[in-house]
Amino acid sequence: MAEIAVTRELVQGLAKAARLNLSEEETEKYAQQLSVILDAFKELDEVFTEGVEPSYHPIEITGKLREDEPVKWVWEPLANVKDTEAGYIRGPKIK
Amino acid sequence: MNVLERVRALDEKYHFINTFADDLDTVHEGRLTGYAVSVKDNICVKGMQSTAGSRILEGYIPPYDATVIAKCRAEGASILGKTTQDEFGFGTFNVNTPYQKPLNPHDPERSTGGSSGGAACITAVADFPHLALSESTGGSISCPASWCGVVGLTPTYGRVSRWGLIDYANSLDKIGVMAKTVEEAALLLEVISGSDKYDSTVLNEAVPSFTELDSIDGLKVGVPKEYFGEGVDPRVEEIVWSSIKKLESSGATVSEVSLPHTKYSLSSYYIIAMAEASTNLAKFSGLRYGLQKPIAGDFNQYFSKVRTEGLGDEAKRRVMLGTFTRMAGYRDAYYLKALKVRTKVIEDFKKALKSVDVLAAPTMPVVAPRFDEIEQLEPIQHYMMDILTVAPNLAGVPMVSVPCGEAHGMPVGLHMMAGHLDEHKLLKAAWMVEQL
Numbered sequence: 001m002a003e004i005a006v007t008r009e010l011v012q013g014l015a016k017a018a019r020l021n022l023s024e025e026e027t028e029k030y031a032q033q034l035s036v037i038l039d040a041f042k043e044l045d046e047v048f049t050e051g052v053e054p055s056y057h058p059i060e061i062t063g064k065l066r067e068d069e070p071v072k073w074v075w076e077p078l079a080n081v082k083d084t085e086a087g088y089i090r091g092p093k094i095k
Numbered sequence: 096m097n098v099l100e101r102v103r104a105l106d107e108k109y110h111f112i113n114t115f116a117d118d119l120d121t122v123h124e125g126r127l128t129g130y131a132v133s134v135k136d137n138i139c140v141k142g143m144q145s146t147a148g149s150r151i152l153e154g155y156i157p158p159y160d161a162t163v164i165a166k167c168r169a170e171g172a173s174i175l176g177k178t179t180q181d182e183f184g185f186g187t188f189n190v191n192t193p194y195q196k197p198l199n200p201h202d203p204e205r206s207t208g209g210s211s212g213g214a215a216c217i218t219a220v221a222d223f224p225h226l227a228l229s230e231s232t233g234g235s236i237s238c239p240a241s242w243c244g245v246v247g248l249t250p251t252y253g254r255v256s257r258w259g260l261i262d263y264a265n266s267l268d269k270i271g272v273m274a275k276t277v278e279e280a281a282l283l284l285e286v287i288s289g290s291d292k293y294d295s296t297v298l299n300e301a302v303p304s305f306t307e308l309d310s311i312d313g314l315k316v317g318v319p320k321e322y323f324g325e326g327v328d329p330r331v332e333e334i335v336w337s338s339i340k341k342l343e344s345s346g347a348t349v350s351e352v353s354l355p356h357t358k359y360s361l362s363s364y365y366i367i368a369m370a371e372a373s374t375n376l377a378k379f380s381g382l383r384y385g386l387q388k389p390i391a392g393d394f395n396q397y398f399s400k401v402r403t404e405g406l407g408d409e410a411k412r413r414v415m416l417g418t419f420t421r422m423a424g425y426r427d428a429y430y431l432k433a434l435k436v437r438t439k440v441i442e443d444f445k446k447a448l449k450s451v452d453v454l455a456a457p458t459m460p461v462v463a464p465r466f467d468e469i470e471q472l473e474p475i476q477h478y479m480m481d482i483l484t485v486a487p488n489l490a491g492v493p494m495v496s497v498p499c500g501e502a503h504g505m506p507v508g509l510h511m512m513a514g515h516l517d518e519h520k521l522l523k524a525a526w527m528v529e530q531l
Contacts, residue, residue, distance in 0.1 A: 001428045014415040018373065019380075019398040020406070033474050034416060040475060041362045041420075041429060047436050054434030055441055057266045057296070058252045058491025059515055064299075066292045075158040080384035091382050092390050092397040 001042045006035035098131050098223050102175055105220050109203075110195040111213035112176045114144040119173035127226070127286060128171030133217050134228045136177040137184060138270065139259040140164050147261040148180040148210075150193045151405025152385040161259020162294070163228055163270050163287040170286050172226070178213030182407045183372065184232050184263040186210050187480045188469050189239065191409040196466070200243060201505055205463040208239030211273070215239030215247065218273045226283045227273035232263045233364050234484025236271045237496040241458035241508025244498045246280045246525070247273045251515050252491030253298040255284075256291035264371035265296070267364075267488060277497065277526040281305035284518065303519045308526040316342060316524075317352035317451030322483055322510075327460040330502035335457045338499040338509050341531045342455075352447040352454065356439045360486035363440065365478055366420050366433035367489070373417025376410065412474060437489050444490045448514045453524045457483060458496040458508035487512045495525045 004010075011031045015022045022030065083090040096104070098119055106112045113136045121128065134140055137147035139157035141164070146152040164174065181191040189197055189212025197212040199205040200219045207216045214227040216239075229236045231249040240247025249271040257268055270287065274280040285305040291297045318339060323332055343349045381387050381401030388401055406414070420429035447454060460483055469477075487494045492515055496508035509528055513521035 001432075004425075010419075011415065014418045015411075018377075018411075018414045018418050019395060019402050020411055020414070021399050021403040022411075030412065030415060033412060034419070036473070036475050037365075037416060037478075038419070041366060041433075044359055044362050044366075044432050044436055047356065047359050047432075047439060049432065049435035049439070052435040052438050054431055055437040056434060058437070058441060058489065059298070061253070061296050062299070063295050065295060077158075079158050080155055081382070082387045083382075083390060089382055090390060092392060092394045095393045 001045055004038050006031050006038065099175065101223060105217070109198050109200060109216050109220060111178055111197045111216040113146060113148070113179050113194055113213070114177040116143060116174055116176050119175060121168070121171050121173045123169055123171050125170030126282065127167055130172050130224045130226050131175040132167050132172040132226050132228060133175050133178045133214060134164065135211050135214050135230050136180050137230055137261040138163060138228055139261065140174055140177065143174070143177060145177060145261065148182045148192050148194065149405065149407065149410065150386060151379045151402065152261070155385040159259065162256035162291045164259065166287050167228070178211070178217060178227065180213060181210035182410050183261070183376070184210040184230065184235050185409045185413055187234070187238055187477055188464070189213070190466070190469055191407060193407060199463050204465050205505065206242065206466060206469060208242035208463060210235040212239050214273050215243035215245055218245040218275060219243040226279055228270065228283070229273050230260060230268060230270050231488060232267045233368060233488045234481050236273065237458045237484050237494060237508065237510060240273055240496040242463035242506065244506030245273050245275060246277055246495065246497055247271070248280045248284060248495045249488070249493060250284060250288065250518055251493045253296055254493070254516065254518065255287050256294040256297045258291055258293035262375045264368040265375070266371060267368055277522055277529050278306060278308060281308060281522045300516060305519055305522055308523055310527050311452065311520065311523050312346070314342070314347040314453070314524060314527065315451040316347050316349045317447055317454045318349060319354045319357070319447065319454055319456055320351050321354050321357040322456035326482065327457055328462065328502065331457050331461060331507050334500040334502050334507045335509055338528060338531065339455050342527065345527070345531065350451065352451060354443040354447055354486060356436065356443050357486050359436050360440050360489055361478065361482055363433040363436040364485035364489050366429050367437065369413045369417035370421050370430050371417070373414045373421065376406070376414050379405065381405065409474070440486055441490045444487070444492050444514070452513065452520055454512040456510050458510035459483060462503050462505035462507060483510065491515065493518045493521050495521055497525045497528045499528060
């Protein structure tokens, strides 16, 4: 793993991608913490993994799907929505 | 005093519940009749607020029961409420919560452990028939079970349906159980195990009669050398060894084994868990359930506002780290590398378990720390506390923490691990420890 300089700009970029607003103080704090953590992750470079397959799951997953048959939907999908209009969820405007 | 009143009285002292049930009604008769079951807050119970310990899900009332809940109800269980946890399971001390922190019943100035702190706490103090549904991603059942002195069992990945679980990391999450005894843990596991048409990752395997418990003649116990020594409190080691020696005296054979990639399991685990968490938490946008604010600004401004307010400090840290390790340019070096190291960790367990039935080690390197000690720790030091539990969780093997004595006046857990789908053997070995 390459040396990563965890700058304030990088942290702000990550926060933006994750839809989080950070104050100046938080940006500073996370930059310092992320730097220490990412640095620790570099120890994985010591493990020889050439030719090793990645394990996306710990066991073999069949991923078998159930038959595609219609079932009656008994839940109320909008029960937890506070802001509805005519059976729709109201959301912010798309720019 | 009825059970719910009793739970409220105990909760005033120890703070283990996020949401109480209104009543303990049961419709069916079955193997869990008479038991009140507590449910970790990240498992959905119909009509009962389920927050996964996060403000962003405050007010969320699931319109359905998770598969494990439906199975418990069908066997006569009543659901008593939702137990407190670290937000989304992000923690080892159950201090990463916007709600009240649970207090260790053995010393209220100490942590219960996490992330299933509430589940372990109520299991320890319940003086009525009780079982706990819990969940582990990297050690969230074993750790608090060990620190609160109860039995905590994490099954093989895929043994139990995850349908209705609020995901942390899909390839690591396992619903499991806590109880005062191995037999009761076996009972609840037997009820919740098995295939489910709603979860394509659940294994289509027959469920053994876990509650049939007896001794295994000539039990072969492997002691992984990497789980002792540096970083482990000598008093904890001493208690764990004395338990292993007692097993040996009663006829088990004990030998040293090696899990050479243990050291790397921590980084591998955290990279994978954070990457998966960052995608899972992307769905919380403050529109369909949980925290919702008056609509203002454009989509991104609104989502950012809700997420900034609703997610805690550790959740933000993990989401940002997970976003980083999946980013173009870094994905191969971090995420893919971690998945390859995971393969090596799985191979370690398969190899070690070829010559022995179970592995035995300390569950946690220390006893439950005090809250003032935890406050001094940096995030990376929180992660390092999981060094003994992340490897079996990465490998998806079943594990159980069994109380085996006390050090510094606090409970110590013996951690036993077995091969994939070997829960029955594991439970029998744990039962043998309990009989010592």
